[in-house]
Amino acid sequence: MRDGVMLCQGGDMTTAVAARAIDLYKIYGSGDSEVRALDGVTLDIGAGEFTAIMGPSGSGKSTLMHCLAALDTPTSGDVQIGETRLSRLRDKALTTLRREQVGFVFQAFNLVPTLSARENILLPLSLAGSKPDQAWFDTVVDSVGLRDRLGHRPSQMSGGQQQRVACARALVSKPSIVFADEPTGNLDSTSSAEVLAFLRRSVDEFGQTIVMVTHDAVAASYCDRVVFLADGRVVDEIRDPDRDQILAHMTALQTAAAAPREERTA
Amino acid sequence: MLRLVLRNLLARKVRLVMSGLSVILGVAFLSGVLVFSNGLSTTFDGIIHGSTPDGVVRTVNSDSFDAGYSGQSDRALSPADLDRLRQLPEVARADGDVAGIGMSLLASDGTLIGGTGAPTLAFNHTDSPNMDGERTLVLKSGAWPERPGEVVLDEAAAEAGDYGLGDDVKLLAPFGTVERTAKLVGTAEFNGGGTAGATLLIFTTQEAQQLFLGGKDAYNQISLTAADGVTQRQLADAAAAVLPDGFEAVTGDEVAAESQDAVGAFLGIINTFLLVFAIIAVIVGGFIIVNTFTILVAQRTRELALLRALGAGRGQVTRSVLVEALALALVATTVGIGLGLLLARGLAAMLRSIGLDIASAALDLTTRAIVVSYVVGIGVTLAAAYLPARRGARVAPVAAMRADAVPERGSLRRRSLVGAVLLTVGAAFAAAGLLGAPGSDAAWIGVGAVIWILTVAAISPVIGKPVLALCRSVFGALFGTTGRLAGENALRDPRRTGATASALMIGLALVSTIGVLAASLNASVDDVVDEQFTADLLVQNSNFLPFSTEIGDRVAEVPGVDVVSRQQWTAARVASGPHPDKTVTVAGSDAEYARIYHPDVVSGRATPAGAQAVLFRSLARDLDLEVGDRLDLSFQGGTTLDLEVAGIVESSETTSEVTVPLDQLAAAGVLRQDSTLSILIDPAADPEKVRDAVDATAASAPIVGVYDKEGFADQIRGQVNQLLYLIYGLLALAIVIAVIGIVNTLGLSVIERTREIGLLRALGMSRAKLRRMVTLESVAIAVLGAVLGMALGLLIGVLLQRSLSDNLTSLGLPLGQLGAFLVVAIVVGVLAAVLPAIRASRLDVLEAIASE
Numbered sequence A: 001m002r003d004g005v006m007l008c009q010g011g012d013m014t015t016a017v018a019a020r021a022i023d024l025y026k027i028y029g030s031g032d033s034e035v036r037a038l039d040g041v042t043l044d045i046g047a048g049e050f051t052a053i054m055g056p057s058g059s060g061k062s063t064l065m066h067c068l069a070a071l072d073t074p075t076s077g078d079v080q081i082g083e084t085r086l087s088r089l090r091d092k093a094l095t096t097l098r099r100e101q102v103g104f105v106f107q108a109f110n111l112v113p114t115l116s117a118r119e120n121i122l123l124p125l126s127l128a129g130s131k132p133d134q135a136w137f138d139t140v141v142d143s144v145g146l147r148d149r150l151g152h153r154p155s156q157m158s159g160g161q162q163q164r165v166a167c168a169r170a171l172v173s174k175p176s177i178v179f180a181d182e183p184t185g186n187l188d189s190t191s192s193a194e195v196l197a198f199l200r201r202s203v204d205e206f207g208q209t210i211v212m213v214t215h216d217a218v219a220a221s222y223c224d225r226v227v228f229l230a231d232g233r234v235v236d237e238i239r240d241p242d243r244d245q246i247l248a249h250m251t252a253l254q255t256a257a258a259a260p261r262e263e264r265t266a
Numbered sequence B: 001m002l003r004l005v006l007r008n009l010l011a012r013k014v015r016l017v018m019s020g021l022s023v024i025l026g027v028a029f030l031s032g033v034l035v036f037s038n039g040l041s042t043t044f045d046g047i048i049h050g051s052t053p054d055g056v057v058r059t060v061n062s063d064s065f066d067a068g069y070s071g072q073s074d075r076a077l078s079p080a081d082l083d084r085l086r087q088l089p090e091v092a093r094a095d096g097d098v099a100g101i102g103m104s105l106l107a108s109d110g111t112l113i114g115g116t117g118a119p120t121l122a123f124n125h126t127d128s129p130n131m132d133g134e135r136t137l138v139l140k141s142g143a144w145p146e147r148p149g150e151v152v153l154d155e156a157a158a159e160a161g162d163y164g165l166g167d168d169v170k171l172l173a174p175f176g177t178v179e180r181t182a183k184l185v186g187t188a189e190f191n192g193g194g195t196a197g198a199t200l201l202i203f204t205t206q207e208a209q210q211l212f213l214g215g216k217d218a219y220n221q222i223s224l225t226a227a228d229g230v231t232q233r234q235l236a237d238a239a240a241a242v243l244p245d246g247f248e249a250v251t252g253d254e255v256a257a258e259s260q261d262a263v264g265a266f267l268g269i270i271n272t273f274l275l276v277f278a279i280i281a282v283i284v285g286g287f288i289i290v291n292t293f294t295i296l297v298a299q300r301t302r303e304l305a306l307l308r309a310l311g312a313g314r315g316q317v318t319r320s321v322l323v324e325a326l327a328l329a330l331v332a333t334t335v336g337i338g339l340g341l342l343l344a345r346g347l348a349a350m351l352r353s354i355g356l357d358i359a360s361a362a363l364d365l366t367t368r369a370i371v372v373s374y375v376v377g378i379g380v381t382l383a384a385a386y387l388p389a390r391r392g393a394r395v396a397p398v399a400a401m402r403a404d405a406v407p408e409r410g411s412l413r414r415r416s417l418v419g420a421v422l423l424t425v426g427a428a429f430a431a432a433g434l435l436g437a438p439g440s441d442a443a444w445i446g447v448g449a450v451i452w453i454l455t456v457a458a459i460s461p462v463i464g465k466p467v468l469a470l471c472r473s474v475f476g477a478l479f480g481t482t483g484r485l486a487g488e489n490a491l492r493d494p495r496r497t498g499a500t501a502s503a504l505m506i507g508l509a510l511v512s513t514i515g516v517l518a519a520s521l522n523a524s525v526d527d528v529v530d531e532q533f534t535a536d537l538l539v540q541n542s543n544f545l546p547f548s549t550e551i552g553d554r555v556a557e558v559p560g561v562d563v564v565s566r567q568q569w570t571a572a573r574v575a576s577g578p579h580p581d582k583t584v585t586v587a588g589s590d591a592e593y594a595r596i597y598h599p600d601v602v603s604g605r606a607t608p609a610g611a612q613a614v615l616f617r618s619l620a621r622d623l624d625l626e627v628g629d630r631l632d633l634s635f636q637g638g639t640t641l642d643l644e645v646a647g648i649v650e651s652s653e654t655t656s657e658v659t660v661p662l663d664q665l666a667a668a669g670v671l672r673q674d675s676t677l678s679i680l681i682d683p684a685a686d687p688e689k690v691r692d693a694v695d696a697t698a699a700s701a702p703i704v705g706v707y708d709k710e711g712f713a714d715q716i717r718g719q720v721n722q723l724l725y726l727i728y729g730l731l732a733l734a735i736v737i738a739v740i741g742i743v744n745t746l747g748l749s750v751i752e753r754t755r756e757i758g759l760l761r762a763l764g765m766s767r768a769k770l771r772r773m774v775t776l777e778s779v780a781i782a783v784l785g786a787v788l789g790m791a792l793g794l795l796i797g798v799l800l801q802r803s804l805s806d807n808l809t810s811l812g813l814p815l816g817q818l819g820a821f822l823v824v825a826i827v828v829g830v831l832a833a834v835l836p837a838i839r840a841s842r843l844d845v846l847e848a849i850a851s852e
Ligand SMILES: Nc1ncnc2c1ncn2[C@@H]1O[C@H](COP(=O)(O)OP(=O)(O)O)[C@@H](O)[C@H]1O
Pocket: A028, A029, A035, A036, A037, A055, A056, A057, A058, A059, A060, A061, A062, A063, A064
């Protein structure tokens, strides 16, 4: 199921890589108004790991995630998902790749309002025209605890329930990698904890690879690895973090960001 | 506030262009019709004025008869009469006119020119002046005819016949020997421009007398020119004193007024006919405006709420939306008026190519056209935008703070309730019509139908649901998730889907009603033909113009022809009883008629003999006549027949209101021609062969056709279908406008669902499937409109047929056509979706995730 296994030298250990960013640049505008959303990012996402991407607002987190998830094309550089290089693919192949290899959970507006929870969960599969694996569907639905809500439409569910439906949808097609952009950004702390616990469990129990963008230290503390971005570059990372460590790193970054730019680049 | 409105307008360019387009098309049709009809009547006025002299001497009664089919009087004016008029001090000059009806021009390849539409006018050349002292005819090339055997044509006819100056022109004469030729020596047109489509054949006086008066040196009309200082009235009065019996002198102004009345009545029908369709188009456009503004207001709920929160009053909000509508209406109406002018000129150019030349100077915007167009365009737009505008003003200020604000809407239940009541009211009208309430039954049903159509448009969100749900299931079964999603999308805002479909519904309801009526008419024609046409073959002109008796003589000689019955039709005025001046059609039937046809006798006998008449039951009732009563009929030329009512029969297509023996028409002073030949084939002969022989005999006179039962029914059906296609063509505009409505709604929906579409793309929906999803939603809307429209149209059509069952004896259901309409609706849906679908598939996937 987890195809596209590569090996990478992550320090002293050797892990399989689920996705890889290779010298990614994403530049908006030109001349004076030029914005470098991504400024040479190279990054490996380990398979079976729960990776958080953190950084101040505007540091390029979403842009990075969109590029990794085949939603956006970088100005230069390349992205690899499994063994597929995205730069070689046209829209049709990208669409198929998203459908088959990638799962998404967005911050808001994750569900199609006209479909029931069940139909939303099965949407990527039915778009591909493939049959759902009933046992796997049951497993996923039970682990998000939504069995009794399957017939409801999004408008009849709370925000937390909607996000859990979105999580279940991301997992049900057994993608090689799931991307979540601030999945708990609009939720209260109880609902957040439910969603995060579910994501954690899917990594631990099902070996799912997940990349989550967040600026919430609590959310990031559920992860195996936290990558810090600033001004479109990877500036730092920590493994098996706890909340305090993350907060410390964030504070350091924000202080650096507050300092004049010349100092930092010097 | 105004600056805000303008900014809003500009920000929504595309949507406004689309909804503006619906106004533009409706107004363009309207102003086009106004310009065109004005051009038409100006052209006819010009010709009438330019070709009428100061005074005219003509046979009595000639104004009240349709000169086309009723033949002509045998009375004529002599050269002595002409001389007496010339001696009068009031008369500056008098010119004898010889004119004949039924002369036909053949092209060099032997086919008939004109013949069906505008008349062919054949007359002698004099250089008599019109009332302005100018010549009535203008020479365009060559010379006027000077010797017998020479002819002048109008330019269009010469061109259509492929004749050049000096060529021999082929002609068919209405009297005596049928085929003739004459040398083309020139071309001419009426003073005042063109010929308005008529074909002109101009001969020397002597030749015209040969053709129409059997070679007698006489005239059937005299044009008078007044001496200096003499008024038209004085001229006519002086002339009247010296005229022989059966003739009258009328002023040029009277003649012009009569012609204008006749033309005006005809043009009036055309105008009303076209205006009805223009109004339908404008109303359909109004529906689209309602829908567009409803969506625009919904999409701007937050902005409007913010305005309210900042202290704008309800009135101000309503007004801001209305000002937007006004700006839109002004621009769209202006463009529409311009487009209408082009439309009218295009139509005129098209008509010119088929010979009806409308003076191009007359095709200009009149003040009336401009004012009417602005009033209608702006009025309809503002009225349509008013409801959405008021709804926008009801947005609570707090909605500015809510994420998912939707303007308050009255419940659909109340709408359904009111709808149900109105449907019942409509049904009551229809029932009144069916049960024979006073007045026209069809009018009662028509009122009911209009109530139904408008009510169904209003409650389409409710009654359309089953159709949409069916679409959802069918799409789901055929196209899987994409189809399901499309079906759901069509169902998610039933009001919007319903309102969009309503525009199409109106068009299809009308089209289906007309379809049912036409099919019923066709079926009824079959009935009538089956029952009444007991002849084996008919020979007649498709416009019922009379033709030379020589054709009948030749047909009678064809071997295998057993019986030939001749009929001539004319018009006469009832000259006695309580209804003087009523004009009736009179059929003169020969003795053979009774051997072929057997009308249903109500009382008396079916066949008149001598000075007797047989009447239709309807006419006998109108004139309050019974068998044995007397009926005086006055014919052109003033001869009156004193007839005895010999019998009353049921209406039949084989004769007319009044039937008299054929020789009575001759006694009434109508020149002998034939209008119909009915033929029985000898039972011993081979019918195919006889038919071929009759065909061959009639082929030399293309103004007549030979019809068997089937062919006769086909000919009538052909005329019905021609009208049917014309109506379909005119309704096509309403359907085009409805398509614009669908494009508009889909476009707005796509914009509204940007994020959802992005999400679907992110989850792996391909562009092709996304396009299919939008297309299927569009098809669902179109199918809804078609199904509602056709159901209503069928119902209305059937009811109308029932109420008109005296004439429409059989109900015909055009099932094939209805199937075709459904296919057209689906195609319309697919076409309407093209732009919105492309737009949807081009949307940026990232929009779904960008969470502002
Ligand atoms: N479509 C765009 N056009 C121009 N600039 C953009 C666009 N999208 C993002 N940016 C800029 O790129 C930078 C990174 O944005 P983003 O990846 O959204 O940051 P984050 O998600 O970390 O807040 C920001 O400075 C942002 O303004």
